[in-house]
Amino acid sequence: xxxxxxxxxxxxxPALLTIAWAFGAVKFWAGYHKTSFEEDQKKRMALTxxxxxxxxxxxxxxxxxxxxxxx
Numbered sequence: 348x349x350x351x352x353x354x355x356x357x358x359x360x361p362a363l364l365t366i367a368w369a370f371g372a373v374k375f376w377a378g379y380h381k382t383s384f385e386e387d388q389k390k391r392m393a394l395t396x397x398x399x400x401x402x403x404x405x406x407x408x409x410x411x412x413x414x415x416x417x418x
Contacts, residue, residue, distance in 0.1 A: 371398050371412075378415030 376395050380386075384394060394401065394408070401408040 368399060371402075372396065375412060375415045378417070381414045381417065382411040383414075384411055 372395050375398055376391070379391055379395070384390065398408075398412065402412055
């Protein structure tokens with residue numbers, strides 16, 4: 348019959364997306380030292396702020412992001 352529109356609407360809820368972005372940003376920021384990325388404060392802020400876009404676009408970033416989130 349097609350996709351359930353209420354479910355799709357829930358997934359793209361701005362509040363939910365903001366919470367998911369913030370969770371990922373905090374976890375990445377806290378684990379940044381585990382990555383192979385340069386320890387430059389401006390670069391760290393940019394990589395943290397743009398994490399969803401970079402996660403989708405770059406395999407190298409995905410690997411670093413996963414390393415940052417490991418306990």
